[in-house]
Amino acid sequence: MTRPRDRLGRPLPADAPDDVRAPDVPDITGLTDAQVWQVAWSCLQDGLPFHAHEVCEERWRICPPEDRDLWRALAQWGAAETHAARSNAEGARRLAQRALEGLADRRDEDLPLEVVRDRCRSLV
Secondary structure, X not given: OOOOEOOOOOEOOOOOOHHHOOOOOOOOOOOXXXXXXXXXXXXXXXXXXXXXXXXXXXXXXXXXXXXXXXXXXXXXXXXXXXXXHOOOHHHHHHHHHHHHHHXXXXXXXXXXXXXXXXXXXXXX
């Protein structure tokens, strides 16, 4: 059993009430890259940036070696969004800059990387 967290990924006590607990991070087993992106984006749109980060990080861990830099950058973007939501502007800036560097030369027909770049630029 994983430790309960709030909507921004901060750990909660084991006995935290249900109304402050965030839902579990979605399972991405068997999903395509485009589907994983949709899950991550939906998490962000639902006010769960930590979940978006976790989804991208999980993909980074299991993707083919040639895609690892891409998914690491997307995980960094999710972490930047999480820091921004927690009012940690400097952490958001640093991670957004790393994500931008990782996405600099990347193109992917299935993923809207320009959307991520734009969001990262707004955090830098």
